[in-house]
Amino acid sequence: MKPSSILLRLVTPCSALLAACILAALPCAQPGGPLGAPGTLTGPIPSTLCCPAKYFLCGPTANPDFLQSTPQVIGQPWVIQVTSGFHRTGASTWQLYSGTVTIANCTGVPIPQIGGGLNFGNGPGRLLLVNIDTTGGFLCSNSLAPGIGTSSQCTVMVPSSFTLLGVRWYSQAIVLGSVPATEGGGNARLTTAIRGKIGLY
Secondary structure (H helix, E strand, O other), X not given: OOHHHHHOOOOOHHHHHHHHHHHHOOOOOOOOOOOOOOOOOOOOOOOOOOOOOXXXXXXXXXXXXXXXXXXXXXXXXXXXXEEOOOOOOOOEEEEXXXXXXXXXXXXXXXXXXXXXXXXXXXXXXXXXXXEEOOOOOOOEEEEEOOOOOOEEEEEEEXXXXXXXXXXXXXXXXXXXXXXXXXXXXXXXXXXXXXXXXXXXX
């Protein structure tokens, strides 16, 4: 399933507020800011009228592999980054999945070590924080260099649809690659999670 079709599943009441922005023909939005930081309003429309993007870390210390992103702003690129929390000796890949709600208020639940043909090891990195849907395919992916602290990014364009304003989103990634036995072994791990609300800026 394409990212745009996943994002367009929900409709938000906030879209009605955008009429004033359109009628005034004012620059209401710009791309989101750096990773984890909101964008800023470029036009004179007050933030109480237009909808700001919201962004939160979910379970920031739950799993060693760290997931973060820019806020989701309509019509702008959404940049996602994964940073390795394990001393992997070989290259790995990661896949980002979409969900509909957090699990246990971002405290998560541990998943079985073996599942879906993958081995999630017997150490950290097995907390499921978002009820991700793997049947619909991943939103984006990238490779990850060996070693702890390495990172990579991928980008998804948020559709230019005002019906997305205010839609809540949830995501978590899976990293595929061999983990040393000293860190629990296996060939897969879950990252931390992120959540937020799509906005105009």
